[in-house]
Amino acid sequence: MPTSPPVGRYALLVAVGAYDDPSLDQLRAPEQDVERLAAVLEDPAVGNFTVRILADAPDHEVRREIEDLLAERVNDDLVLLYFSCHGIVDPFHRLYFAAANTVRTRPASTAISRSFVNEQLEACRAAAKVLVLDCCFAGAFAEGFKGNPQGALDGQIGRGYVVISACDSYEYAFESDGLVESAPRGSIFTDVLLEGLATGGADLDGDGRVGVDELFRYVHDGVVRRRPDQKPKWSAYNAEPHIYLANVPMTVAASLGVPGSRGGVAKAGAGAVPRPTTYNRHQAIVARGFRAGADLVRRTFGPLGRRVLVEDASGAYHELGDAAGVVRLFTAYDTRDAIGTSYVRELVEGVRHRVGDGATTTVVLAQAMMDGASAALRAGANPVALCRGIESATLAVLAELADLAVPVETKEQLRMVSTIASNDETVGDLLASAMERVGKDGVVIVEESNLFGLELELTExxxxxxxxxxxxxxxxxxxxxxxxxxxxxxxxxxxxxxxxxxxxxxxxxxxxxxxxxxxxxxxxxxxxxxxxxxxxxxxxxxxxxxxxxxxxxxxxxxxxxxxxxxxxxxxxxxxxxxxxxxxxxxxxxxxxxxxxxxxxxxxxxDPQLIRRRVRRLRAALEGSEPGPGQAAQREQLARLAGAVAVIRVGESAEGQLKKRKRQIDDAVRNAKAAVEWGIVPGGGAALLTVAGRISTRVPRGDDEALGYAVVIDALVAPYEELMRNAGRDPLAGPADLRRRGPGVTFDVVSGTYVTALDAGIVDAAATLRQAVTAAAGVVTRYLMIG
CATH class of the missing domain: 3.50.7.10 (GroEL)
Structure with missing residues (x-):
């Protein structure tokens, strides 16, 4: 379903570091600062803004972009305008923002005046307007405000006009003197601002949100601590309650000493000095698009999953309850979301073609891993080290799933797996019969039929x-x-x-x-x-x-x-x-x-020739010695003597026929995978058990350990999503379920703990193996976006 851009949250980031006028020094920070700030503001878990960047543009383009940003806003919108550039004051102490073509001695005709920006903001109908100025003499902006500046904002819904400036009207705004790999030569003011937003350190009242007043206090203290001769300023015009700029991102783990702990929030300034964020804008774009697609898929998860309305490219709506159908028709409203939603589509289609089931589980796992990885990046983690930790944890998960798996030995076990994969008892019964007849190495195919119903045929x-x-x-x-x-x-x-x-x-x-x-x-x-x-x-x-x-x-x-x-x-x-x-x-x-x-x-x-060859192969096999030759003979016998079960599917409508055939195709793949790898307790129980087993094996190295914890934390997500879709408390059960042993799961339909195999709540081990592997793969791909 096409989704709207983040409701009412818009930002324009203006950066000018290269100037035509040789009397204006070239600035190192602006281009880097806006890219890093855009990544945090666009991040759906933090700012969820729709962001536009304007870099090294002439004055007329800057004015046009400002007017475009502000003119179309409505009463419920929040707008943020950010400048990173030279600030110029004329002999009358009037403030101008330098553009790429600005002539220092002619600012009125070649720069953007403070009066233009202020008039546009005053005329804008948005409920909340925030102006952030990272330039010299920025404090001069508030001089001449029409109303008395107001102080700290206390409330729930933000309205008003706020200006945060990097310095007062007679001070310079400094670029950093140091040089670090992840943030070379950034502005001190923007660096501290990013630190407060990305790590959650600016959430001074601990409510999980960052208001502009909290952000200013955090930035003021951080800048003054680094440069006592630079004092950020705050001004507010008719600013009534709180204006919230961001949510506090959840970190991967509260502490490296407790791997896999969920929900901890790392606060900057609470002891250790936080590292500069390694999160970039391109990753934020992918994360936002991924969430747009994943949120629809997640709602369909489990026996009590919802059905969702999805709008296709022609504008028609479809009611769907399966991941494959959702990603096939879903189109993102915002073109920037397209690449993220394509990640979701590739995950769903890839898992379905490989094992036939588990696509929604994969998306839930991938979203949880991406959230954790994003939090680690915002906290300054090295993406390559995170990838190593994720890969190490994935291998540990696969080993534990193999240890948990129970071989599929009975027709009833086959029926359970097939019924869960197809969500249809009739299909489960038919497929179990087909696989029983063709054997472990036999072939099952699905064909369309002109006759209504299901039919099973055995052929060569x-x-x-x-x-x-x-x-x-x-x-x-x-x-x-x-x-x-x-x-x-x-x-x-x-x-x-x-x-x-x-x-x-x-x-x-x-x-x-x-x-x-x-x-x-x-x-x-x-x-x-x-x-x-x-x-x-x-x-x-x-x-x-x-x-x-x-x-x-x-x-x-x-x-x-x-x-x-x-x-x-x-x-x-x-x-x-x-x-x-x-x-x-x-x-x-x-x-x-x-x-x-x-x-x-x-x-x-010729059937007779085939039968003769089969008889000779069987006789030769009985008289042969164990070894490679016998294995080759056995393989050849299986090829010639193997049977093919053909399931014919007929429906009254063409669309329903395609859907039914696809459903049975997926169930066939899943049943074959179950026979090969065995079955494990379903309902998220197997992944919970695995998370408990591997949580004590954290590798050395802080960032690699964070990557390992990303996977551990994500293994809980499918169980929580099942509970959430069933209308139950997602946080109430994991610890209790772990205490009940590896063979027990929670039946979300009856609301009771059951023995998984007895209740028929099982997953093919191959399904979970593929889900974890595919989710980890897409997240490592995401981490390596530069």
Whole structure:
């Protein structure tokens, strides 16, 4: 659903450090100061402002931007205007703000006058107006205010006009004398201001918010402590109650000695000197966009999750209750949010394609990790060290999940996993039956049907560990699959590079109205182009699959494929494709390829020949000695003797059919993952158990330990979100659940503690493994944004 920009909170940051007039010194701080300030103000967890930066602009552009900012505001808005530049006073002590083209001796015509800025602010209809001046002689701005300045602001809803200046009307504003890696040569005033906002140190009354009066007192004391000859000034005009500029960001942990503690707030000035923030504006933009998408997805989480209305690009509304549907249609209102929401979309689609379930869990984990990582950056943590800590904790989580996992050994366990993944008992029963019949290594595929309802069919087939060589072959973009019905099959034991070699077979398949599936040692250059162009221009569907690996293994695989499909393997020793004709082509009812594997369903090979080969393989396997040879024989037997379960899905409406097929596809992936990795207690209980186990293994190094704690803290988030969506206290249960043991979870529907396996509240261990891995991956990617 398109979301509005942060309601009523707008900021314009004007920075001028480069000047045409040689009599005006070049300033080092402005460009850096506004970038750092923008990052904090735009951060949804701190300021949540819509920010515009104007750097090194001429005077007429600055005036236009100020007017644009202030003219369109309404009664409930808050606006912040910030200047970082030279301040100039004329012989009558009138204040001007220098622009890039300012001539020092002609400020009236080349600079921005104090009177212009003041008139625009007075005329602005916004409820709260805050002017922050980081320039020399800034205190001169308040001279001539129409009303008596007011003092500290006490209240709940802010209205009024406030000016915070870096110095009084006869003082200079200084750039810092020191040089640190994360904040080189910043302004003293803005550096302290950022410190107060980013760390929460300016929340002097401890209410979790930073008001302008608190911020001024914090900045005044911090600046005077560093430079006794610079005294920030405060003026307020008709300023009634509190004007809140920011929320206090939650840090990762209250103390490194207690890893994983949640909700602690690190206050600057409470002992140790806080480090300059390493949080940057680009990270703030990503974080804001991520939250815009994640907040919608989070509401759908759990058995009592909400349904949300999502507006698509055409303006139509859709009622949705699943993460995949939400991210598919959601469009951010603000274009700056697009990249952050794309992170959410990639997470959901990636997890769904890999394990079929757990997309919402992944988003909840990623949001919690991103919040923790952002707090650590605001507190000055090194992003690379944070990444190391996150990666270390992720590996620890995966090891503990493997230890917790219980093997899937019964049909009932399969039914539980399938039912949870599909949210449908009928699908759970059918899928459990299908997997019981095809076995652990069997293949289950889902097809659309013209008949209403669900149907299960068992047929012959083979899955190959190789997928299509190009995404241009994909016929189902949503599933990232190339699906060919009744294809002609060409098996070639050579590297194909010449398109002319394939032309006779493309024509033969096209003449029969059939697509062409090519399995070869390699397909590239002209041969690959011929297949792709034939598909795109002539609507002749095709796919190319590269069968690599050692020669003996590849040839065995090709021989089995040819036997199953009735094809003849074409090799260089036989003259290659140049001497072969269409008679070497085989067939199958369907070929389905993904990027990683290929499934051949109901090949056209001779059933008697296949059965004979299977009998010989079984006899050879019984008489063979354990070792690599026996393993290869076992794999070949599984390929030829393997069954394929086909679940046919029929619905009355096309849209409902697509949704139902997608639902069952996801459940199939999740059930396969459960068979491979086992199951763990659901409802967030497994992650809570893991958090308790790894919280004592904090690595050395403060920032790396913070990264480790980011993951520990996030593991609690899915349980809390389930409780929140169920209308229960999210903070009341984690400690109590941990005390009850690793096999117990909380049933949010009945409101009771239950044994997870007995109650059927379980997750595939692979789902949680993928969720934690994907969430950590997106957060480390976010941390490395510069």
């Amino acid at each position: 087939g083979m899955r190959l560990p190789a997928g299509h060589v190009s995404p241009y072959f994909v016929t189902d973009p949503e599933g990232a699959e190339a699906v060919l019905a009744d294809p002609a099959i060409l098996v070639v034991d050579q590297r194909l590079a010449n398109g002319a070699d394939l032309q006779p077979f493309l024509e033969a398949a096209g003449g029969q109205g059939r697509p062409l599936a090519v399995f070869a040692h390699d397909v590239r250059d002209g041969a690959l182009t011929a297949l792709i162009v034939g598909k795109m221009r002539h609507a002749l569907a095709s796919v190319a699959v590269r069968l690599g690996g050692p020669d003996q293994e590849r040839r065995s695989l090709m021989a089995d494929l040819a036997l199953l499909t009735g094809a003849t393997v074409v090799g260089e020793a036989d003259g290659g494709l140049g001497t072969a004709g269409p008679t070497v082509l085989g067939g199958a009812r369907k070929v389905i390829t993904t990027r990683r594997d290929t499934t051949v369903v109901d090949g056209a090979g």
